[in-house]
Amino acid sequence: MGQITLNKVRKAFGDVEVIPPLDLRIEDGEFVVFVGPSGCGKSTLLRLIAGLEDVSSGAIVIDGKDATDVPPAKRGLAMVFQSYALYPHMSVRKNIAFPLKMAGLSKSEIDKRVDNAARVLNLAAYIERKPGQLSGGQRQRVAIGRAIVREPSAFLFDEPLSNLDAALRVNMRLEISELHNTLATTMVYVTHDQVEAMTMADKIVVLQAGRIEQVGSPLDLYRTPSNKFVAGFIGSPRMNFIEGPEAAKYNAHTIGIRPEHLDVSNTEGAWKGVVGVSEHLGSDTFAHVLDTGLSEGMTVRASGEVALNHGDTVFMTPQPDKIHRFDEQGLRLS
Amino acid sequence: MATQHSRAAARAMLSPSVLLLLAWMIIPLSMTLYFSFLRFNLLMPGMEEWAGFDNYRYFLTDPAFWYAMRNTLVLVGGVLVITIVGGTLLGLLLDQDFFGQGIVRVLVIAPFFVMPTVSALVWKNMFMNPVNGLFAHFAQALGLQPFDFLAQAPLLSIIVIVAWQWLPFATLILLTALQSLDSEQLEAAEMDGASPLSRFIYIVVPHLSRAITVVILIQTIFLLSVFAEILVTTNGGPGYASTNLTYLVYVQSLLQFDVGGGSAGGVVAIILANIVAIFLMRMIGKNLES
Numbered sequence: 326m327g328q329i330t331l332n333k334v335r336k337a338f339g340d341v342e343v344i345p346p347l348d349l350r351i352e353d354g355e356f357v358v359f360v361g362p363s364g365c366g367k368s369t370l371l372r373l374i375a376g377l378e379d380v381s382s383g384a385i386v387i388d389g390k391d392a393t394d395v396p397p398a399k400r401g402l403a404m405v406f407q408s409y410a411l412y413p414h415m416s417v418r419k420n421i422a423f424p425l426k427m428a429g430l431s432k433s434e435i436d437k438r439v440d441n442a443a444r445v446l447n448l449a450a451y452i453e454r455k456p457g458q459l460s461g462g463q464r465q466r467v468a469i470g471r472a473i474v475r476e477p478s479a480f481l482f483d484e485p486l487s488n489l490d491a492a493l494r495v496n497m498r499l500e501i502s503e504l505h506n507t508l509a510t511t512m513v514y515v516t517h518d519q520v521e522a523m524t525m526a527d528k529i530v531v532l533q534a535g536r537i538e539q540v541g542s543p544l545d546l547y548r549t550p551s552n553k554f555v556a557g558f559i560g561s562p563r564m565n566f567i568e569g570p571e572a573a574k575y576n577a578h579t580i581g582i583r584p585e586h587l588d589v590s591n592t593e594g595a596w597k598g599v600v601g602v603s604e605h606l607g608s609d610t611f612a613h614v615l616d617t618g619l620s621e622g623m624t625v626r627a628s629g630e631v632a633l634n635h636g637d638t639v640f641m642t643p644q645p646d647k648i649h650r651f652d653e654q655g656l657r658l659s
Numbered sequence: 660m661a662t663q664h665s666r667a668a669a670r671a672m673l674s675p676s677v678l679l680l681l682a683w684m685i686i687p688l689s690m691t692l693y694f695s696f697l698r699f700n701l702l703m704p705g706m707e708e709w710a711g712f713d714n715y716r717y718f719l720t721d722p723a724f725w726y727a728m729r730n731t732l733v734l735v736g737g738v739l740v741i742t743i744v745g746g747t748l749l750g751l752l753l754d755q756d757f758f759g760q761g762i763v764r765v766l767v768i769a770p771f772f773v774m775p776t777v778s779a780l781v782w783k784n785m786f787m788n789p790v791n792g793l794f795a796h797f798a799q800a801l802g803l804q805p806f807d808f809l810a811q812a813p814l815l816s817i818i819v820i821v822a823w824q825w826l827p828f829a830t831l832i833l834l835t836a837l838q839s840l841d842s843e844q845l846e847a848a849e850m851d852g853a854s855p856l857s858r859f860i861y862i863v864v865p866h867l868s869r870a871i872t873v874v875i876l877i878q879t880i881f882l883l884s885v886f887a888e889i890l891v892t893t894n895g896g897p898g899y900a901s902t903n904l905t906y907l908v909y910v911q912s913l914l915q916f917d918v919g920g921g922s923a924g925g926v927v928a929i930i931l932a933n934i935v936a937i938f939l940m941r942m943i944g945k946n947l948e949s
């Protein structure tokens with residue numbers, strides 16, 4: 326079991342309210358990702374769930390029981406920290422065994438569970454080493470190992486991949502997703518990287534300034550962002566926003582169109598512009614188009630190895646059913 | 660130092676100070692060694708003659724020597740225990756957030772700036788004096804017989820005085836070590852179900868081990884040669900109850916005018932210091948390796 330409900334949870338540090346009252350329901354077995362820009366309160370929210378911070382008001386219910394005043398260790402949750410927070414003076418084995426030792430388990434039971442975790446995470450080769458002798462990815466695995474031996478009802482991850490290099494990050498992303506499928510335990514994952522959110526989550530919670538902007542599956546958020554913030558945050562490269570007369574044609578204050586939903590042509594189209602920098606990734610080409618006469622420069626995606634050179638004139642046409650319309654408050658017009 | 664050239668330059672630049680330090684050490688050491696083999700009494704100038712190992716024999720068979728040896732080790736050990744336990748606890752206390760933190764930290768460090776002679780005199784006359792001392796007043800206020808610290812428990816009193824001087828040093832080093840502890844580690848331990856005491860034992864103390872090693876090594880160097888506190892309080896007495904090796908060397912060479920015997924004592928003190936150093940490095944030296 327690992328069902329977490331937040332009821333009107335509010336957090337203030339002194340006079341500064343970092344999280345205004347907020348409701349959220351996390352179902353058992355779900356992979357939930359909190360995503361948002363730096364300082365949006367996503368880590369604070371995770372720490373509130375973990376019990377490392379006290380809520381200012383409201384209630385946290387875990388598996389039907391009020392856990393608001395329950396100390397962290399008794400909530401049945403395990404956390405993986407951004408810095409991994411391994412105990413540097415203990416070997417990998419002792420690190421993983423530490424929560425079990427604190428729980429007062431027998432020696433043989435501890436050994437059994439540690440060996441089991443080591444097998445699941447391929448730690449056996451360096452189980453007697455100290456954390457200082459491990460690479461970033463290995464440390465990450467040990468930190469996850471320390472979390473899974475407790476057999477918690479939910480895992481909390483606080484930006485666990487932000488200290489890894491790009492290639493390793495992709496690997497660990499897959500491993501964590503795989504682990505979620507194997508264990509089928511609730512996971513709450515905090516990140517500022519929308520790619521991680523899109524690839525891993527069953528449910529994404531987009532946060533800004535402590536408020537939940539939208540909750541939904543990755544593709545829900547991609548297809549029907551409920552406001553301009555979510556529209557701009559989800560998707561890479563970010564959505565183009567156009568205001569003014571061009572938006573008025575669609576009866577909106579602002580319209581948004583994703584780079585991949587613009588058709589590019591050398592001869593004709595709705596909007597005309599001059600290519601600035603273009604990024605050739607092989608699979609895609611992203612071109613930044615300037616001087617469009619619209620409110621700002623546009624990013625377009627062309628498939629494959631299209632020749633878009635600096636200074637070329639191009640025409641762009643939005644796919645009509647992929648245009649997102651927003652009102653003056655930035656809310657979605659359906 | 661990347662190139663051959665810069666390495667050679669570095670050696671050339673370093674050599675004057677290295678040579679000076681070497682001379683600074685080697686000349687007094689060899690003179691002490693030389694004197695320790697002479698019959699050299701200040702009352703009989705010009706009568707120095709070769710004495711072989713006589714000075715060592717007399718010094719080592721002097722009953723005072725074993726007292727001094729024991730007192731030296733008890734003094735060092737006692738002060739180390741008090742300062743490290745007290746320093747850790749004070750460090751934990753000062754690591755908390757409270758009003759007036761800056762001022763309190765300065766106050767805690769203050770005893771370190773009081774010179775040993777002065778602090779020992781203050782302790783002797785204002786605290787431990789059986790007639791006018793503060794402790795005597797407390798005892799009388801409670802209707803108890805005042806305790807004459809320096810006569811009844813001379814070594815313990817000196818341990819207390821010296822520990823009071825060194826507590827700030829230990830506190831300061833251990834406080835900075837505490838502040839460098841990653842708070843996520845403590846939070847991880849909290850999530851792992853460790854009680855505050857277990858967190859202290861399994862996370863904080865291992866983290867402090869390197870700082871504690873530094874405190875032990877530095878303090879031992881200075882504590883082996885405690886002198887001023889003894890001179891101004893008990894003069895090594897009553898009997899030999901508070902005489903340490905340093906003080907015995909002083910008695911031998913300057914009160915009994917026996918420079919040869921004093922030098923032999925000095926050499927014995929050097930050997931003792933080296934034995935202590937070897938033991939310390941064996942026991943705790945590995946903590947300094949990263």
